[in-house]
Amino acid sequence: MAHWLGPVIISLATTVAAADNRPSSQRQAELRYLLTQDCGSCHGLTLQGGLGPALTPEALAGKPVEMLQATILFGRPGTAMPPWRAFVNETESLWLAERLLQGETSQ
Amino acid sequence: MNPSNQYESTTTDDVPTSVLSELRTAWIVCCIFLLLLASITTSTEASTRGSGDLALVIERANGSVQVVETTNNSALMRIEGLGDLSHASAVFSRDQRYAFVFGRDGGLTKVDILEGKIVGRVIQSGNSIGGAISQDGQLVAVSNYKPGGVKIFRAGDLSLVADIPATYDDGKQSKVIGLVDVPGKGFAFSLWDAGEIWLTDFSKGDEPVITRFKNIGRNPYDALITPDGRYYIAGLFGEDGLALLDLWHPEKGVRRILPGYGRGEEKMPVYKMPHLEGWAVAGNRAFVPAIGRNEVLVIDMNNWTEAGRIPVKGQPVFVMGRPDGREVWVNFAFPNNDTVQVIDAESLALSTTLQPGKGVLHMEFEPRGEEVWISVRDKDELHVYDTASYAHRVTLPAQKPSGIFMSARASRIGL
Numbered sequence: 001m002a003h004w005l006g007p008v009i010i011s012l013a014t015t016v017a018a019a020d021n022r023p024s025s026q027r028q029a030e031l032r033y034l035l036t037q038d039c040g041s042c043h044g045l046t047l048q049g050g051l052g053p054a055l056t057p058e059a060l061a062g063k064p065v066e067m068l069q070a071t072i073l074f075g076r077p078g079t080a081m082p083p084w085r086a087f088v089n090e091t092e093s094l095w096l097a098e099r100l101l102q103g104e105t106s107q
Numbered sequence: 108m109n110p111s112n113q114y115e116s117t118t119t120d121d122v123p124t125s126v127l128s129e130l131r132t133a134w135i136v137c138c139i140f141l142l143l144l145a146s147i148t149t150s151t152e153a154s155t156r157g158s159g160d161l162a163l164v165i166e167r168a169n170g171s172v173q174v175v176e177t178t179n180n181s182a183l184m185r186i187e188g189l190g191d192l193s194h195a196s197a198v199f200s201r202d203q204r205y206a207f208v209f210g211r212d213g214g215l216t217k218v219d220i221l222e223g224k225i226v227g228r229v230i231q232s233g234n235s236i237g238g239a240i241s242q243d244g245q246l247v248a249v250s251n252y253k254p255g256g257v258k259i260f261r262a263g264d265l266s267l268v269a270d271i272p273a274t275y276d277d278g279k280q281s282k283v284i285g286l287v288d289v290p291g292k293g294f295a296f297s298l299w300d301a302g303e304i305w306l307t308d309f310s311k312g313d314e315p316v317i318t319r320f321k322n323i324g325r326n327p328y329d330a331l332i333t334p335d336g337r338y339y340i341a342g343l344f345g346e347d348g349l350a351l352l353d354l355w356h357p358e359k360g361v362r363r364i365l366p367g368y369g370r371g372e373e374k375m376p377v378y379k380m381p382h383l384e385g386w387a388v389a390g391n392r393a394f395v396p397a398i399g400r401n402e403v404l405v406i407d408m409n410n411w412t413e414a415g416r417i418p419v420k421g422q423p424v425f426v427m428g429r430p431d432g433r434e435v436w437v438n439f440a441f442p443n444n445d446t447v448q449v450i451d452a453e454s455l456a457l458s459t460t461l462q463p464g465k466g467v468l469h470m471e472f473e474p475r476g477e478e479v480w481i482s483v484r485d486k487d488e489l490h491v492y493d494t495a496s497y498a499h500r501v502t503l504p505a506q507k508p509s510g511i512f513m514s515a516r517a518s519r520i521g522l
Contacts, residue, residue, distance in 0.1 A: 037466070037484065038441050041379050044211055045167065045193030049234055050252060051282065051299070051328075051380060075376060080326070080344060082376030087442065 023092050031092055035105055042080065047105060051080060057103040068097035158203040161220050161514045162471065162480065164489060165195045165208070168507035172197075172208060174220050177473050177480070177513070180491050180501040184223040190214040190230075196237045196510055199517035200262060201244035206512065207262070209238040215249055217265060220514065227265045231258050239288040242520070246309060248294045250286035257283055257296055259309070268313050275301035285330025285341050285383070287521040289354055297327035297341045297350075304330075304341060304352055304361055323350040323361045328398075331383040332521035340364075342383050344398055347374075351411060364411040365404060374399025379424055379440035384522070387428030387435045389452035394435045396423035403437060405455065417455050420446050425469065429494055430476035434458060438467045438481075447481065449497070459497050463490050468508070474515035482508035 023031060036045055042052035053059065060068065072093040075083035088096065099105050161183070164173040171187040189195075191212035198207050205226070208216045213235045217227035234253040240246070246268060247260045256272040273281040273296075281298035289295050293308040293315075304323050307315040325345025332339050332354075341350040347369040352361045381396035388394075392414055393406040403426055407414035421443025427436045435450040445465045449458040466484030473479070478500065481490045484507050491501040516522040 038378065040193055044191070044234070046191055046211075048191075048212070050194060050211065050236070051284075080377065080380070082378055 021091055023095055027092065028095070031088070031096055032099075032105065034087070035096060035099070047100075055100050055105075057101060060101055063101075065094065065097045065101060068100060069093045072096055156221060158221055158514050159474075161203070163197050163206045163208070163218070163220060163512045163514075164480075164482065164505055164508050165192050165197070165510040165512075166506040167192045167195065167484075167509045170210075171506065172206075172218065173505055173508075174223060175480075175489070175503065177478070180478075180503070182503050182505075186218055186223055186225060188225060189216045189218075189228075192509070194236060194509075197512040198238060198240040198247070198522070199512070199514050200240070201517055203514040203517045205262075206514075207238060207240065207247050209235055209249055211235065213251065215247070215260065215265060229260070229265050231260070231267075232256075236282075236284060237286055239286050239294055239521075241288050241292050241294070241309065242290055243292055246292070248286055248288075250283040250296055252282040255280040255282045255298075255300070257286060257294065257307070259294075259313075259315075269309075269315055271305075271307065271315065271317065273298050273301065273305070275303065284328060287330065287332045287339065289332065289339065290336040290520065295330070295332065295339045295352070295354075297323070297330050299326055299328065302327065302345075304339065304350065306352075306354075306357060318357060320352065320361045324348060324363060328380050329383040333393075334388065334520060336520040340383070340395075342381065342395065342398065344377075344380070347398070349395070362411075365406065365413050368397065368404060368413060368416075369400065375401075375422065377422060377440065378442070379422075379444075381422070381424050381426075381440075384425075387426050387432075387452075389428060389432040389435070392452070394426045394428065394450070394452070396426050396437075398422075403435070403450065415455055417450055417457075419448050419450075419457075420460065427470050427472065428452070429479075430472055430474065434494070436470055436472075436479060438470060444468070461492070461497065463499075464488070469510050471511035471513055474513060480511045482511055484508060 042050050043055050044050045047055040073085040075081045160176050160178045162175050170189045170192050171185050173185050174183045190210045193211045195210050204221055206218045206220050213230050213232035215229050215231050219226050232251040235249050235251045238249040247262050249258050259269040273283050281300035283296050284299050286296040292310045295306050297304050302325055304320040306318040309315050324343040327341035328344040330341035339352040348363050348366040350361050351364045377399050391408045393408055395404050397404050401419055401421055403417040403423055405415040421439030423437045424440050425438050435452050437448045444467050447461040451458045463481050464483045464486040468484050469482045471480045479492050479494050489503040489505045493500055
C-alpha cells in the first residue's frame with residue numbers, strides 16, 4: 001500500500017499547497033452533512049467511533065493532514081474504509097481532513 | 108339591579124363574610140378536584156390502551172424517540188433524553204409495554220411506551236451497537252464496540268447480571284456484532300475482529316456457559332437467527348460467504364455457505380454496512396444482501412447453496428421479507444439511499460421501484476404486512492405505504508428518523 005500511496009500523497013500535497021480555493025459555503029454545508037450522516041454511519045454521528053475508529057482531534061492527533069486526505073479519497077485497502085473520491089474532490093477532502101483535525105465538524 | 112348585586116345583597120344579609128369566603132374556597136377546591144379527576148381519567152385511559160399496534164421510531168439527531176400507532180397511522184408522543192442514538196435499535200418486553208433502546212453512546216434506556224416516559228437508564232459502556240432480550244424476557248443483553256464484549260442486565264431494574272469481555276488472542280478485545288436471543292435463555296453473537304461466534308447459556312443461572320466457535324470467517328459484520336430459532340447466520344465482510352451455525356446441532360460446528368459468491372471479481376466500495384436483522388424467507392428460499400455488489404443473494408435453505416442473485420439499484424442495506432413472504436423489500440447504501448425496490452419472491456423479478464427521498468434508512472412492516480413504514484432521514488419524514496397497491500398513504504414528521512420498531516417484535520425470536 002505504502003509504495004503506491006507515497007507518490008499520491010506527495011502529489012496531493014503539492015496540488016493542495018498551490019490551490020487555496022475552499023469549497024463554497026453551500027458545498028461546505030453539504031460536506032458537513034455528509035461527514036455527520038454518512039461518515040457517521042461507521043464512525044458515529046459524534047465521530048466517537050463505531051465499526052470505524054474515532055475521528056476526534058484527540059484520536060487523530062499527530063496524523064498528517066495529507067494522510068487523512070488520502071484516506072478519505074482512496075480509502076484503506078484491507079479495511080472497511082471505502083474510497084470517497086467519486087463524491088469529494090481533492091480540495092473538499094483536504095477541507096474535511098482539516099475540519100477533523102481541528103474538531104470543527106458540527107453542522 | 109344586576110344579578111351579582113342581588114346575590115351579594117341576599118347573602119350578606121344572612122351569612123357572615125368569613126363563611127362566604129369559605130364557601131367560595133370550597134367551590135374552587137371542588138372545581139380543581141373535578142379537573143384533577145378528569146385528567147386522571149384521561150391518563151388511566153392512556154395506560155389501559157393496548158400496545159400491540161404501537162411502534163418506536165428512533166430520531167437519531169436529537170436523542171429522542173417517537174411512539175406512533177399503526178391503526179390510524181398517527182404520532183402519539185415524543186420522548187427525549189436518550190443520549191446519542193446515531194446507531195440505535197430497540198427490543199420489547201414480552202408484555203409490549205416497555206422498549207429497551209440501545210444507543211451508540213453505550214446508553215441502555217427503558218422506555219414505557221404507554222406512559223411515554225423513561226423508567227430506567229444506565230450508561231453501560233463507551234460505545235454500543237445493539238441488543239437482545241432473552242426468551243423468558245428476564246435478561247437484556249447489549250453488545251459493545253468499546254470495550255468490546257456483551258453485558259447482561261436484568262430487564263426489571265437494569266441491574267448488571269454478567270459482563271462477558273470478547274477477549275481473543277491473549278488479551279485483545281473484539282468489537283461485538285450480530286447479537287440475538289436464542290431458544291433456551293441464551294444469546295448468540297459474533298466477534299468482528301476475531302472472526303468467532305459465541306453462544307452463551309443462562310439457563311443454569313447468572314453465570315453463563317460459553318461456547319466459542321473459532322475461524323468462522325473474516326470480519327463478520329452482522330448476523331441473524333431464522334424465525335424458528337434454529338439457524339444462526341453471520342454475514343462476512345472480509346470474504347465472500349456467510350457462516351452458518353445449526354443451534355440444534357452446535358456440536359457440528361460452524362460451516363461456510365455461499366463461499367466465493369463474488370466469483371473473484373473485485374467488489375465495489377461499501378459505503379454502509381448491510382444489516383441482516385430482517386430475515387427474508389419465502390418458501391425454502393432466503394434473501395440476503397451481497398457485500399460490495401448491487402445484488403440480493405438468494406439461498407436455497409434445503410441445502411444452503413446459492414439459488415440465484417437478483418440485480419438491484421444499489422448495494423442492499425436491509426432486505427426485508429413482507430410477513431406473508433410473498434415480497435422482499437430492499438433499501439440501499441449511499442449514494443442510492445433514495446430508493447426502495449420490491450422483489451417478487453416467487454419469480455425473483457422486480458415488482459416496483461419507489462423513490463421516497465434521500466436517506467431511506469429503515470423499513471418496518473406492520474405485523475401482518477398490509478402496510479410498511481419507511482424512515483426518510485433527509486426529508487425528516489416517516490412514510491407509510493400500502494404494500495398491495497404501493498400507494499403512499501401517510502407522511503408524518505420526524506427528526507432525522509432511522510430505526511422503526513413495531514411492538515409486535517416482542518413475540519418474535521431474534522428481534
